[in-house]
Amino acid sequence: MNCRHYRKxxxxxxxxxxARERTxxxxxxxxxxxxxxxxxxxxxxxxxxxxxxxxxxVHPPDNLTDEIIRSIRRNGRQSINGKxxxxxxxxxxxxxxxxxxxxxxxxxxxxxAALFAAQEWIVLQRIQHLxxxxxxxxxxxxxxxxxxxxxxxxxxxxxxxxxxVIDREMLQSLLAAHDKLQMENKLLxxxxxxxxxxxHIQWEDxxxxxxxxxxxxxxxxxxxxxxx
Amino acid sequence: xxxxxxxxIARARNGDMQAFRQLVxxxxxxxxxxAFRLLANHDDARxxxxxxxxxVWKNLPRFDDRSKFTTWLYKIVVHLCYxxxxxxxxxxxxxxxxxxRSWEQLPIQEESGDADxxxxxxxxxxxxxxxxQVVFILRDLEELxxxxxxxxxxxxxxxxxxxxxxxxLNIRQKAKEMDLEL
Numbered sequence: 001m002n003c004r005h006y007r008k009x010x011x012x013x014x015x016x017x018x019a020r021e022r023t024x025x026x027x028x029x030x031x032x033x034x035x036x037x038x039x040x041x042x043x044x045x046x047x048x049x050x051x052x053x054x055x056x057x058v059h060p061p062d063n064l065t066d067e068i069i070r071s072i073r074r075n076g077r078q079s080i081n082g083k084x085x086x087x088x089x090x091x092x093x094x095x096x097x098x099x100x101x102x103x104x105x106x107x108x109x110x111x112x113a114a115l116f117a118a119q120e121w122i123v124l125q126r127i128q129h130l131x132x133x134x135x136x137x138x139x140x141x142x143x144x145x146x147x148x149x150x151x152x153x154x155x156x157x158x159x160x161x162x163x164x165v166i167d168r169e170m171l172q173s174l175l176a177a178h179d180k181l182q183m184e185n186k187l188l189x190x191x192x193x194x195x196x197x198x199x200h201i202q203w204e205d206x207x208x209x210x211x212x213x214x215x216x217x218x219x220x221x222x223x224x225x226x227x228x
Numbered sequence: 229x230x231x232x233x234x235x236x237i238a239r240a241r242n243g244d245m246q247a248f249r250q251l252v253x254x255x256x257x258x259x260x261x262x263a264f265r266l267l268a269n270h271d272d273a274r275x276x277x278x279x280x281x282x283x284v285w286k287n288l289p290r291f292d293d294r295s296k297f298t299t300w301l302y303k304i305v306v307h308l309c310y311x312x313x314x315x316x317x318x319x320x321x322x323x324x325x326x327x328x329r330s331w332e333q334l335p336i337q338e339e340s341g342d343a344d345x346x347x348x349x350x351x352x353x354x355x356x357x358x359x360x361q362v363v364f365i366l367r368d369l370e371e372l373x374x375x376x377x378x379x380x381x382x383x384x385x386x387x388x389x390x391x392x393x394x395x396x397l398n399i400r401q402k403a404k405e406m407d408l409e410l
Contacts, residue, residue: 011396016374016389045400049368052349060260061274065252068281069245 003028006035010042233297241288248288252281258298259305265365266309268349276312280304302372303380306362313358351406352399363388364395 006028009021017025029036061067233254239247259280263273283304291300353361362381366372367388374392378385 008393011393011400012389016392042400045396045403053369053371058257058261058264058273060256060277061270064256064260064274064277065249067274068252068256068278069249071278072245072248072282072285 003032003035006032007038010035010039234293237288237291237293237297240285241291248285251284255298255301256281259301262302262305262365262370263309265369266306266362267312272312276305276308279308283308299376299380302366302370302376306366306380310358310362313361316354317356317358352402353395355402356395356398357391359383360391360395360398363391364399367392368396 006025009017009025014022029039233251236247236251236254240251256277259277260273263276263280264270267273267276280301284301291297353364356364359381363377366377366380367374372380374385374388377388381388383391
């Protein structure tokens with residue numbers, strides 16, 4: 001190998017050369033003064049680079065992190081692979097910020113409100129039906145009066161007192177109204193159940209006590225009910 | 229440290245913006261330094277770092293936990309800088325073809341300082357091909373292993389060494405032409 005070849009090797013750091021190249025280069029440098037001179041120049045170059053590394057402390061702008069986060073919020077919501085986006089609250093905000101979604105959301109809210117109103121109307125109708133049924137049996141439509149009457153007669157429930165005839169629809173109305181009615185109506189319901197437990201209620205269409213209990217349990221009415 | 233980074237990455241991957249902010253805080257200086265060394269311009273470096281972290285955010289689900297995060301970030305930053313370097317190289321070639329290299333004749337300030345060193349380097353590296361420039365920065369300033377550089381640029385170690393050789397040779401020759409005392 002000649003000087004030209006060794007000067008090529010001089011441009012590499014020791015760890016970038018093979019062991020053999022290092023050995024040959026060292027031997028050549030020991031023998032060739034011109035290449036040694038070249039080596040010294042390159043060493044100066046290396047010192048210059050070391051100086052850059054040491055002194056060139058590059059500081060990013062103070063607000064770079066904020067700028068990056070803002071950019072992501074502005075541009076990075078849609079991911080390239082469709083799997084990644086912002087935190088859930090950001091995604092919800094972004095989702096509802098879209099015009100079409102807003103319209104759809106308004107439509108859903110309207111439909112839900114209409115359904116709720118319809119349900120309320122059905123409950124009212126059932127309550128009215130219940131009142132009419134009770135009036136037909138000469139029972140006062142005033143719930144509180146009815147409760148008073150039933151409470152007074154509780155002690156007299158021996159088996160042959162006046163029975164309330166309740167049909168399935170009336171019971172459904174009571175159950176549907178359960179959450180909507182005032183406390184006295186809940187008391188009424190308890191009285192009915194109490195009577196049902198003691199077989200004081202005559203079920204017009206043969207609703208069994210088991211079926212009644214199931215209906216009440218489905219409606220989260222606790223059994224057995226507390227004493228009035 | 230590596231464990232901590234992987235935990236932060238896992239949280240950021242699940243959309244935790246606070247965790248991602250932490251990841252940016254941990255690596256922005258490093259990313260900025262690499263971009264600045266490659267582009268020698270603060271505005272361009274800031275743009276590249278910003279775009280790099282947007283890409284990191286978008287591609288976090290694809291990040292392989294067995295990889296080193298900094299290597300991945302190097303790849304993103306370097307590839308973004310590479311586009312700028314190519315444009316700069318084309319401009320340089322155009323200037324050279326038009327024999328308008330007056331900028332190389334500007335006097336070099338004697339005072340030492342950050343800006344002067346950047347200017348020195350900018351002049352010395354201006355004629356390097358983009359790949360030579362990247363290899364030179366990653367090896368001689370960032371001190372990456374040859375294998376790491378090969379992985380970042382997706383080239384062989386032999387190609388890294390070849391680019392490194394020509395980069396160092398060109399810089400040395402240009403320093404001599406400019407009579408620059410290194």
